[in-house]
Amino acid sequence: MVVADAAPFDLTLGQLRRRTSAKWRAADPDVLPLWVAEMDVMPAPPVLEALRGALERGDTGYAHGTGYAEAYASFAADRWGSVGFEAARSALVPDVMLGAVELLKLVTEPGDAVVVTPPVYPPFYAFTEHLGRRVVDVPLTAEHRLDLPALAETFAALAAEGPTAFLLCNPHNPTGTVHSVDELAGVASAAGATGVRVVADEIHAPLVLPGATFTPYLDVPGGGRGFALVSASKAWNLPGLKAAVAFAGPDAADDLARLPEEVSHGPSHLGVLAHTAALRHGQEWLDAVLGGLDRNRTLLGELLAAHLPSVRWTPGAATYLAWLDTGDLPCVAAAGGGGGPARGDASARVGVAAWFLEHARVLLSSGPAFGPGSERCARLNFATSATVLHEAVERMGAAVARASQVVARPSQLR
Numbered sequence: 001m002v003v004a005d006a007a008p009f010d011l012t013l014g015q016l017r018r019r020t021s022a023k024w025r026a027a028d029p030d031v032l033p034l035w036v037a038e039m040d041v042m043p044a045p046p047v048l049e050a051l052r053g054a055l056e057r058g059d060t061g062y063a064h065g066t067g068y069a070e071a072y073a074s075f076a077a078d079r080w081g082s083v084g085f086e087a088a089r090s091a092l093v094p095d096v097m098l099g100a101v102e103l104l105k106l107v108t109e110p111g112d113a114v115v116v117t118p119p120v121y122p123p124f125y126a127f128t129e130h131l132g133r134r135v136v137d138v139p140l141t142a143e144h145r146l147d148l149p150a151l152a153e154t155f156a157a158l159a160a161e162g163p164t165a166f167l168l169c170n171p172h173n174p175t176g177t178v179h180s181v182d183e184l185a186g187v188a189s190a191a192g193a194t195g196v197r198v199v200a201d202e203i204h205a206p207l208v209l210p211g212a213t214f215t216p217y218l219d220v221p222g223g224g225r226g227f228a229l230v231s232a233s234k235a236w237n238l239p240g241l242k243a244a245v246a247f248a249g250p251d252a253a254d255d256l257a258r259l260p261e262e263v264s265h266g267p268s269h270l271g272v273l274a275h276t277a278a279l280r281h282g283q284e285w286l287d288a289v290l291g292g293l294d295r296n297r298t299l300l301g302e303l304l305a306a307h308l309p310s311v312r313w314t315p316g317a318a319t320y321l322a323w324l325d326t327g328d329l330p331c332v333a334a335a336g337g338g339g340g341p342a343r344g345d346a347s348a349r350v351g352v353a354a355w356f357l358e359h360a361r362v363l364l365s366s367g368p369a370f371g372p373g374s375e376r377c378a379r380l381n382f383a384t385s386a387t388v389l390h391e392a393v394e395r396m397g398a399a400v401a402r403a404s405q406v407v408a409r410p411s412q413l414r
Contacts (some may be wrong), residue, residue, distance in 0.1 A: 005385040008041045009292045028362045032392045035365045039237040039383035044285035050277035065202050069245045071279040072230055084218030089248040091259050094266030096203045096229045097123050099246045103227050103262050106255045107197040108165050113158045115166045118371025121173040144175040148182045152190035159194035168200040174323040174379040176316015181215045188222030198226035202275025202318045206235035209294050212317035224249035232275035243271035293320050296382045301364040320383035327376040352378040360399035362392045
């Protein structure tokens with residue numbers, strides 16, 4: 001089949017395989033990598049201009065000032081009508097997860113509980129447990145929504161034991177769910193009634209696809225005691241240029257003021273410049289990316305229906321991540337695809353992902369790493385060319401067809 005690739009996802013495999021980042025070097029050259037959250041795009045022109053200018057003037061020192069926070073506040077006001085981001089209540093942090101660690105240090109102590117909502121980004125487990133906090137799971141509903149009654153009940157029970165935090169993922173990784181205003185207000189109400197502190201990871205916020213609306217946590221009623229962690233790294237494909245911003249709500253500003261000064265030494269100055277340029281001048285580029293992702297989301301649904309009709313997927317309203325449930329594939333189950341290590345292990349080579357890597361030479365992110373109930377799942381990154389997406393899903397479908405024939409073949413033993 002001849003596939004027409006559209007900008008900005010029109011890079012060839014030859015171009016992509018020259019890259020040296022994790023996505024393209026973690027597996028053998030014959031493998032199609034649809035796992036880690038990197039997009040197959042070229043940088044936004046304003047980002048290139050900012051980096052070239054910094055290098056030409058020798059501006060390679062340490063990050064300084066509130067320009068990044070101001071750029072994000074302006075972007076949020078323009079994009080979502082947000083009023084919750086104030087540069088005066090912000091701090092530079094190295095990246096979103098290290099920022100989450102530092103914020104959790106401010107509002108919890110070793111041994112305290114941190115609530116997460118699986119399936120969820122594996123570092124939520126790894127970083128929290130490494131910090132010495134206790135992870136408590138409150139799974140999403142079957143529709144991938146927040147379970148507000150369960151959260152309220154859990155908040156109340158844990159708050160009776162001691163300080164508690166809720167690590168909120170919005171938009172949600174890996175499902176792509178965008179939590180509604182009512183859901184976020186419900187979280188804020190339950191947290192306010194129990195003293196639970198909310199730390200919202202909003203790194204995917206600029207990647208809300210056409211037809212959906214994003215609401216920052218700091219904008220919802222009762223969200224003033226919370227924190228938000230933001231970055232341009234996902235939306236503008238800048239994870240190698242480390243930088244992020246922590247914002248506090250009005251009633252959390254005193255807590256953020258206790259953040260150690262040395263935390264601000266971690267962000268890359270070039271990262272800050274690149275992210276700031278993306279937010280201030282890269283919206284046209286972002287809109288083109290969102291259009292491409294919307295096309296790919298539709299294409300992925302068509303490809304799954306044609307080649308993997310037993311795989312269940314609910315398209316998310318944001319991100320470029322697809323959470324695939326392969327529970328109805330007998331060949332995967334027969335091959336032991338549901339196995340895997342303890343939660344938090346971000347390896348792509350366990351569970352269903354291991355099966356597709358071995359039999360289809362397609363690399364996905366492992367379901368078991370995202371928490372309980374994910375043994376038959378895998379995460380697929382569709383931020384790539386239509387050609388790669390076609391080839392990957394066709395390989396997966398062909399592998400399942402081959403394995404299904406083996407499973408269905410009657411035994412010759414007598």
